[in-house]
Amino acid sequence: MNKIFPVCNHKGGVGKSTVTANLGYELADLGYKVLLIDTDPQANLTSLCGIIPSEVKRTLAEIYDERAYKNNITFKDLIVDTKIPKVSIIPANIELSYCEAKRTIGIDLALSNALLTVFDDYDYCFIDTPPSLGQFTLTAMVAGTHLLMPLQCEPLSTWGMAQLLDVYDRVKRNLNPKLQIGGAIINMYDNRLKQSTRIESEIRSFFPKTFKTVIKRAVKVSEAQSYALPVQAYAEKHEVSQSFHELALEVIA
Secondary structure, eight states, rough: OOEEEEESSSSSSOOHHHHHHHHHHHHHTTTTEEEEEEOOOOOOOETTOOGGGGGOOOOOOHHSSSHHHHHHHHOOOOOOOOSSTEEEEOOOTTTHHHHHHHTTTTTTHHHHHHGGTTTOSSEEEEEESSSSSSSHHHHHOOOOOEEEEOOOOOOOHTHHHHHHHHHHHHHHHHHOOOOOEEEEEEEEEEETTTTHHHHHHEEEEEEEEOOEEEOOHHHHHOOOHHHHHHHHHHHHHHHHHHHHHHHHHHTTO
């Protein structure tokens, strides 16, 4: 596995799941084998991959609360193929929320240790996280190699960036010295708003490691989601499709 990308921002609605799903598709389209992991009990990434969360029988809960160990279930047993060739997912559902409440001993390293068992089976891994700085975001950072941070050009989206970077620093210092900053992703950019240009400039000034590619807000993204498709599969020639392709190339550069 070349890189493991935790996709994190503790503000909701910044498009973490959308970015995760579309980057996974773009890299698969380039010929790479991709593993997606949904660590959010809301299961948005699972839904975007065409899987109904309520029908999922096994999730990361099996690993987090040690049922996998007790029932002789492997990490590979949790992996589900999606309808996109070369893209697989470990899905989520509401059951994950119960694991966080239990605070099982060793949960910090559970995902990291589990990924070692499939390390040679995939080229890239993307881990979608909840809109919080809680246990599941922490486990994703502990397991990851390169942190991706989707942002909107809105004050509430950017104010919390310092908090996320503080958590990153603590994880790197105490739990995962291999974790690096992959970069910030400006997502759902609305060029009709004057503040978008101003805040984008502030983001790039405050955080130079921001990807050049900007993902604009587009109805086609929502339409594609309603069919559980990546944007490129739904509207290949749309500007946003090309943007996700360019972003994917930047991410793995």
